[in-house]
Every structure is written in structure tokens, then in C-alpha cells.
Amino acid sequence: MPREVAAGLVAARIADVSPTFVADEYRVSGVRKVGVVRIAGHDVWIRPKTPVRRLFAMLGYARAGSAIWEDEDFGFAADEDLVPALAHAFERQASRALAGGALRGYVTRDDALPLVRGRWRIGDQLTRRGGQPLPVEVSFDDYVEDIAENQLVLTAAARLLRLPGVPTDVVGRLRRVVRVLDGVTVIPVGVPVPVVRPDRRNARYTAVLPLASLVLLGASIEQRSGSLLGVGFLVDMWSVFEDFVTVALREAFRPYGGELVTQYASTLDVEGTVKIAPDLVWLVDEEVRACIDVKYKVEKHGQYPNADLYQMAAYCRRFGLGEGWLVYAGGSELSGSVQIVEGPKVTRTFMALDVHRAELVVQSERFAARVVRAVCPVLPLR
Known part of the structure; x- marks a missing residue:
């Protein structure tokens, strides 16, 4: 080119x-x-x-x-x-x-007319017209297509x-x-x-x-x-995939209570200068019970970026979680968990985009059940 x-x-x-x-x-x-x-x-x-x-x-x-x-x-x-x-x-x-x-609706308009229509704006009449009676500064509702x-x-x-x-x-x-x-x-x-x-x-x-x-x-x-x-x-x-996963997971987590929050703002350091915002966190009684990051990335040479693991490990350390979750677009045999030395477990999972929307929703429901079972094994699952 x-x-x-x-x-x-x-x-x-x-x-x-x-x-x-x-x-x-x-x-x-x-x-x-x-x-x-x-x-x-x-x-x-x-x-x-x-x-x-x-x-x-x-x-x-x-x-x-x-x-x-x-x-x-x-x-x-x-x-x-x-x-x-x-x-x-x-x-x-x-x-x-x-x-x-075309649909019509009422729109409020301000205008200067030779007669009173709607509400007379006395203040504007005095400041703009210097006491002159015409034209009259008015506001009125007009039924228009605009x-x-x-x-x-x-x-x-x-x-x-x-x-x-x-x-x-x-x-x-x-x-x-x-x-x-x-x-x-x-x-x-x-x-x-x-x-x-x-x-x-x-x-x-x-x-x-x-x-x-x-x-x-x-x-x-x-x-x-x-x-x-x-x-x-x-x-x-990436926006299409992340928006879809966010909406689907919010519905999938609903039966288990709590709240799925997007871009949960927090800090990584004691001084509060290093800002973090995980894509999704599951809050139960104001406590972070699960952390999820959504990634629209394609594997290169059989590998996904190690930076994703570093990022999730930092999130888990910050919120005191034993496991974090990475959701990628596409299917791969690389799905599984990575146990960090003296740290949390980071689990990769995948959503195949070459299926119908209904199947994607089912994948979201299964993932939500898996996260809930790992975090709160005593909660009933669907």
C-alpha cells in the first residue's frame, strides 16, 4: 500500500x-x-x-x-x-x-414578536429593547418536527x-x-x-x-x-467485546447478589498516588470478592502478554484475593491457571466470538458460576 x-x-x-x-x-x-x-x-x-x-x-x-x-x-x-x-x-x-x-414535539423557543405569545420575558424586554413596547420578547412552546x-x-x-x-x-x-x-x-x-x-x-x-x-x-x-x-x-x-462482556456478566452475577462494578477506582500504594481501575469487580457487602479484567487480544506465537498476569497479580494483592480472572476474546487451548510464587492464582478463560449471541450469554453464565463457586463455595449455584 x-x-x-x-x-x-x-x-x-x-x-x-x-x-x-x-x-x-x-x-x-x-x-x-x-x-x-x-x-x-x-x-x-x-x-x-x-x-x-x-x-x-x-x-x-x-x-x-x-x-x-x-x-x-x-x-x-x-x-x-x-x-x-x-x-x-x-x-x-x-x-x-x-x-x-416525521414525529413532532413541543420545543421551547425564545423570540421577539410583534405580539405576545406564551410568556413575556420582561427582564429581556427592558435590557434589550430599552423600554420600547415592540417587538415583544417572549418564550413559547412550538409544536415542530425539529x-x-x-x-x-x-x-x-x-x-x-x-x-x-x-x-x-x-x-x-x-x-x-x-x-x-x-x-x-x-x-x-x-x-x-x-x-x-x-x-x-x-x-x-x-x-x-x-x-x-x-x-x-x-x-x-x-x-x-x-x-x-x-x-x-x-x-x-475491543470496546464492542468489553461492553458486551460487561453487560452479559452483570446479568449473570445478578442471581448471586452483590454488585458487579465497572472500572472500580482504587490505589495500589500506601500514599495513594498509583491509581488502578480493574475492568470489573464483584462487590458483596462493600467488599471486593472477585476481580475480572476483560482483554480483546489475540495470542501471538502461542503466548498472551505476561503484563496481563502482572496486572492481575497486583489487583489481587491489593484486594486480598487468592484468585484473579482474565477473560479473553476467542478460544484457545491456553485456558487455565497460573499460580504466582507466594501470590495469587490467575485464571485465563475465553469467550468464543464465532458463536451466536445466546451462546455467548451462556458462556457468561457459566463463567459467573465458576467465579462464585471459587470465591464463595457455600453459595447456591444455578
Whole structure:
């Protein structure tokens, strides 16, 4: 590949790239994202090893705690690449949500009008108008289409239209979505995405809003002046895996009581200057009973990083635990335990990503039962 593409992959922290002894040939490793990005005029596609349909199943479960994105009706199975699959699913759900017209809602507006409407803002009238009676500074509720739900859908459609790889037939339907939402405000790049809570009023948008949020989250790469990077859509695979495992384990530990806490903040040294934050700890009566770190890493030459063992051993020493747990993506014959000399036991376990979401949930339940049995053998197991 061209040198500019290699430099762009490194600059965007998409992957580690090192040159070989052959011109324009590079060794790519440590790929952290999947999707597509335009670098120096070239479209770079990064395909996940996990089938796209299962990737979206994990995303949906982690975001909504349900299997909503596994429905055949979403259309994820029809495409092998991430962007076409997402574009198909989003367009289908957006068209359904807008079939009866765009949703309307009340928005509070401040304006200067020739007559009183809503509430008269006397303070602003005096400071801005100098005592003049007209125009009148007022606040009123307007029943409009320019609400957060429509802004999310419109902005996601506009972003998808700029991405490489969106099928031609989907482009035409996305443009119809944009036309239906004419007059709605597009969310600028860099502005926080509004959080919309589902309710009876926006029930018909339930399926499309999570997809819109995903589009805006992954389509954060935009052309910058003087940069090799162009528009793109990328998803962090480590984040997908860790979010899924966190949600699945939280449900799996629920029957055993206590609380599964993410990024549990503590310190390693007496002075409190060395900060630590394990991915997951199981708290029972405010006491750390188990410590779990989730790692989206692939073994190299039959080995996993020793640094993971060092880190977990330090966590166990800090919390007075006899055993710590490392959860890796993928399956391996290397699963097992390492007994630290005069220290804790560190157990590696694996979750195979080439199975259906339901099987991943079952794996989480088995793992939770194993941890509970090791920590509290007197507790009843499912």
C-alpha cells in the first residue's frame, strides 16, 4: 500500500504498521478497529473476523440489553461488510419510522414578536429593547418536527451518504429520508449527540434511534485540514467485546447478589498516588470478592502478554484475593491457571466470538458460576 496510507493508519491509531524490505509493503498488526476509512484518497476496508451479523448482535445487546438487532427483519445477514450492512438496516428502520410522517414535539423557543405569545420575558424586554413596547420578547412552546429524535435520524442519514461502500439502492432511499426531514437541524460534527429516552410518544422510533447513535459514534472521522484522513466509519472491536462482556456478566452475577462494578477506582500504594481501575469487580457487602479484567487480544506465537498476569497479580494483592480472572476474546487451548510464587492464582478463560449471541450469554453464565463457586463455595449455584 502507499506510504501515505500506512502513515494514516498509524496517525489514526487504527493499527500498528511497520515497513518490510520490499517497497510499498508493510506488516500490519494490532488492528483495533473495523469498518472503512478514506486515507489519502484510498478507501481502506477493515473486516472483522466475527461475522457482521454477530457483531451487531453484540452491539445491540451491549447497548440495549436485548436481542433487538438479531431480528431477521433488520437485514444484517445480507451484507458481508460493516458499512453496507449498517446502511441497509438503518435505512429500513428509518423508512418505517417515518412512514406516517416525521414525529413532532413541543420545543421551547425564545423570540421577539410583534405580539405576545406564551410568556413575556420582561427582564429581556427592558435590557434589550430599552423600554420600547415592540417587538415583544417572549418564550413559547412550538409544536415542530425539529426535535432530537428527527435530528438524530437526519444526521445519521447524512453521514451515511458520505461514506464509501453504501450500496447505490440504499443511497436513493437515504436521500428520501433526508427529504422527509427537510427543515430539521443537522447535528454539527463534534457536538455531543443528544440522549433520547424511549417513551410512548416516540415508540415508532425505537428501532432506528440506537442505529442512528451508532452511525454518529462510528462516523466521527471527518476530513481535517492538512490531514490524510477523510470520512469513515470505524468501530472499536475491543470496546464492542468489553461492553458486551460487561453487560452479559452483570446479568449473570445478578442471581448471586452483590454488585458487579465497572472500572472500580482504587490505589495500589500506601500514599495513594498509583491509581488502578480493574475492568470489573464483584462487590458483596462493600467488599471486593472477585476481580475480572476483560482483554480483546489475540495470542501471538502461542503466548498472551505476561503484563496481563502482572496486572492481575497486583489487583489481587491489593484486594486480598487468592484468585484473579482474565477473560479473553476467542478460544484457545491456553485456558487455565497460573499460580504466582507466594501470590495469587490467575485464571485465563475465553469467550468464543464465532458463536451466536445466546451462546455467548451462556458462556457468561457459566463463567459467573465458576467465579462464585471459587470465591464463595457455600453459595447456591444455578
